[in-house]
Amino acid sequence: MDLAMRPEDVAFRDEVRAFLDEQLTDDLKAHAKLTPGILADHDLRVEWLKRLHKRGWSAPSWPKEYGGPGWNVMQRFIWSSECAAAGAPLGSNMGLSMVGPTLMGHGTPEQRAKYLPRILSGEDWWCQGYSEPGSGSDLASLQCRAVADGDDYVINGTKLWTTGAHIANKMFCLVRTDPKAKPQEGISFILIDEFPAPGIKIEPIITLAGDHEVNQVFFDDARVPRANLVGAENNGWTVAKYLLEFERGGAAHGANLRNSINRLKAIATTERDDGERLIDDPAFRRKIDETDVEVTAVEFTEHRIMSQLSNGQNPGAAASMIKLRGADTNQRITELCVEAIGYYAAPHVLEARNWGSNVAPVGPEHALMVMPKYLNTRATTIYGGSNEVQHNIMAKLVLGL
Structure with a gap:
């Protein structure tokens, strides 16, 4: 496995970073921080999609013939990772990620002509x-x-x-x-x-x-x-399964987890316990370090999957492994964030999370989204294939059970 990026991948990463530096405004990033789950404010998603569509990057996984950029697996992974690292709004656009690919593989020419352009432009959600x-x-x-x-x-x-x-x-x-x-x-x-x-x-x-x-x-x-x-x-089951084949690869679990644990470290650096920084407490620091190791393991597993996909190989059960460990680690990070802010987790000031609201949060600003994110991530081990389903897949493909 070669984890080093090729020169063309480095060039593409730099191009993506330049675009994000220019188009990802402070307002967009600040607004995105108020999203506890996978569905950002709709007006925010529309604004971000318009900027992507103007560049021709609104559908990272689409081939050029249907209006996409025609990126390969590594380019999609770089794009997802850089967006996560930069704090871009969460898309959760099922037209781009699910309906579009379905129509490319199983739709009629009339259906593709009718729906695909409107998905790209954001006319249809x-x-x-x-x-x-x-x-x-x-x-x-x-x-x-x-x-x-x-x-x-x-x-x-x-x-x-x-x-x-x-x-x-x-x-x-x-x-x-x-x-x-x-x-x-x-x-x-x-x-x-x-x-x-x-x-x-x-x-x-x-x-x-x-x-x-x-x-x-x-x-x-x-x-x-x-x-x-x-x-x-x-024949709808066959059509639905096509989505999984089309969308394989390109996610950025590692980058999202790295952002989350860096946020945890920042909170632990700010919060104090008996006059000392929480991050200097040996017991709590150990919890952070153990979770950091889990994040690194997810990152390396993800890189291994990208390497295999880029070389035309099937990663097999690794996709289930990354989903399982990513969900568990994400939940662990949010649990530690709640532990870190202590009693500031109790106030429920929903209005303070609305974009443009003049309602002040209770406690420090970094505590505002900790409990909402903790509560929202309780579902990550269920949606997209529950942990039990992922365990069954790995047992079958890896252990032959």
């Missing part, structure tokens, strides 16, 4: 209709039904934990079109153009941190044109 009550990690058990009726599908059921549904104008959805088929063989992938529309109701779910990121969406005889089917009917 998509949400994902996958999980349901009782169908999360076991997604193949979903029960939301779509019944053909003339030129339409009539949809009944519900979707849960729908991130960004309250600000989206489009939804992509997995529905059951053949209830008699085996679970993975009776599912179809459809696009909901008018969202919300008659028969579709969105109910907010407020998280423990007080944020409105996720929702429950109810379908009551909602009608969607059958022309919005992506791929063949009852």
Whole structure:
């Protein structure tokens, strides 16, 4: 494994850094710091996407033929890492990361022509209709039904934990079109153009941190044109799996964790215990150092994955390993941040986290987002494939169990 970047990668990294220095304003960075989870303020995301789109960098994983930059795996990784290090707003744009790639692989020419340009420009914002009550990690058990009726599908059921549904104008959805088929063989992938529309109701779910990121969406005889089917009917599972193949590589778990532990060190340097800096307390310093080792392990594992992908190799179970360790380490860092700020974790001043608010936080500024981030990261070991699922994958691929 060669961890050294090639000259062309160094040149690309410098180009990215120059762009971020110019386009990532202090307001954008300050605003992004107020995001506890994966969904930044919508106006902030739109502004950042416009700047990226103007440069042709709004869709890092898209090929040139569809309006993307055509970056390779290493370039996408460098981009993600540098954005994380610079404090860029979190995109969480499911149109760019999920719908677009799906249409490239399984959509019709008409669907690609209709949707892809609007995704790139930010005219359309998509949400994902996958999980349901009782169908999360076991997604193949979903029960939301779509019944053909003339030129339409009539949809009944519900979707849960729908991130960004309250600000989206489009939804992509997995529905059951053949209830008699085996679970993975009776599912179809459809696009909901008018969202919300008659028969579709969105109910907010407020998280423990007080944020409105996720929702429950109810379908009551909602009608969607059958022309919005992506791929063949009852072949939606194959379409959904394509996303994983397309998006493999390019994440930046290590860079995000490095930012987080540096933030922890800064808090521990500022906070004092009995007149001494908390970071000078041997017991607490040991906790930081042990977690720092975990971050380094994630970084090196990530570099190994990038090296394998760049050479056309399949990293196998390493993707599950990085997801598992990244989620656990992220939670550990937020736990130590809460421990570091002590009683300042108790006040819940939601208004102080709103951009432009004149409500002052209780305690030092660095304490404002500690508890919200801690609460939000409780979900990281569940979404995107729970820890239990990742353990099963590793047991199968590595241990042969």
